[in-house]
Amino acid sequence: MQKKASEVERRNFFTALRKPLQQNKENSPLVVRPPYGLDESLFQNECVMCESKACVASCDEQIILIRADGTPMLNFVKSGCTFCEACAHACEPNVLSLNHTHTAEKLNATFRISTEGCVAHNGVICFSCKEPCIDDAILFNGMFNPVIDMDKCTGCGFCLGRCPTLAIDFTPTIIKELS
Numbered sequence: 001m002q003k004k005a006s007e008v009e010r011r012n013f014f015t016a017l018r019k020p021l022q023q024n025k026e027n028s029p030l031v032v033r034p035p036y037g038l039d040e041s042l043f044q045n046e047c048v049m050c051e052s053k054a055c056v057a058s059c060d061e062q063i064i065l066i067r068a069d070g071t072p073m074l075n076f077v078k079s080g081c082t083f084c085e086a087c088a089h090a091c092e093p094n095v096l097s098l099n100h101t102h103t104a105e106k107l108n109a110t111f112r113i114s115t116e117g118c119v120a121h122n123g124v125i126c127f128s129c130k131e132p133c134i135d136d137a138i139l140f141n142g143m144f145n146p147v148i149d150m151d152k153c154t155g156c157g158f159c160l161g162r163c164p165t166l167a168i169d170f171t172p173t174i175i176k177e178l179s
Contacts, residue, residue, distance in 0.1 A: 032074045032109040032155070032172050034064055035081060036088040036096040040175045046093040047071045058090035063157070074107070076170075080132070080158030081107060107155035109170040111148055113138075117167030120144050129168060132158035 033043055034055055048070035055072050056064045061079040064072050064087060074081060088096040113129065115121040121144065129146060130138040137152035138159060160168050 031067070031071075032076075032107055032157070032170065033175055034059075034072050034074060034087045034096055035083055035107055036085070036091075036098060037108070037175045038095065038097055042093075042095045043071045043175075044069075046095045050091075050093050050095075052092055054090035054092060055087040055096060058086040060084065060086065074157065076157030076160040078161055080134075080156040080160070082134075083154070083156070105154065107157070108173045108175045109155040109157070110150070110173060111153055111155060111157075111159065111168060111170045113146055113148060114167045114169065115145075117165050118146065118163075119165055119167070120146050121167075126164070128162045128164055129159040132162050134158060 033040070037043060050070075053066055053072075056066060058064075061082060063074050063076060063079050063081060065075050067073050085098060088098050091097070113121070118126075120126045120140070123144065125143050127140075130140065134156060135152045135154050137149045137154070138146050139149055140146050155170070157170070160170070
């Protein structure tokens with residue numbers, strides 16, 4: 001009987017940590033575009049006219065979705081972006097292009113770890129976010145207090161779906177073509 005009570009307490013602890021973060025995510029739609037995008041206006045003007053939506057089918061990670069407005073977005077719930085270039089090769093209107101290498105360096109998102117929601121920041125040993133980080137952008141102060149090194153983070157999103165308390169979130173940024 002005691003074992004069941006401790007399991008329920010642990011489950012309630014994780015659920016309590018998730019609730020504020022889930023409510024915040026539902027209130028504000030966040031849009032991260034596939035890599036290699038040249039300009040946000042191209043997504044708005046060209047992608048809505050594209051009938052093939054080949055970028056979606058080309059993604060092995062299955063993270064590209066088409067929004068109601070006809071534009072592509074990334075969904076990091078189950079996986080992240082490997083920057084494999086398949087979506088750029090498949091993009092018929094050439095909104096995603098490998099000709100501008102600056103667009104491949106990083107997705108249009110800035111990730112952060114909530115100190116309130118992160119179990120490692122609350123004294124529990126957890127490396128769930130660090131393990132899938134392909135860029136070694138998540139650093140720990142000892143075994144606790146993870147932080148994201150913004151110079152290394154490409155915004156791939158692999159950490160997001162792996163966090164047991166949803167303590168990682170992101171803010172999208174506007175894509176602008178560099179001259």
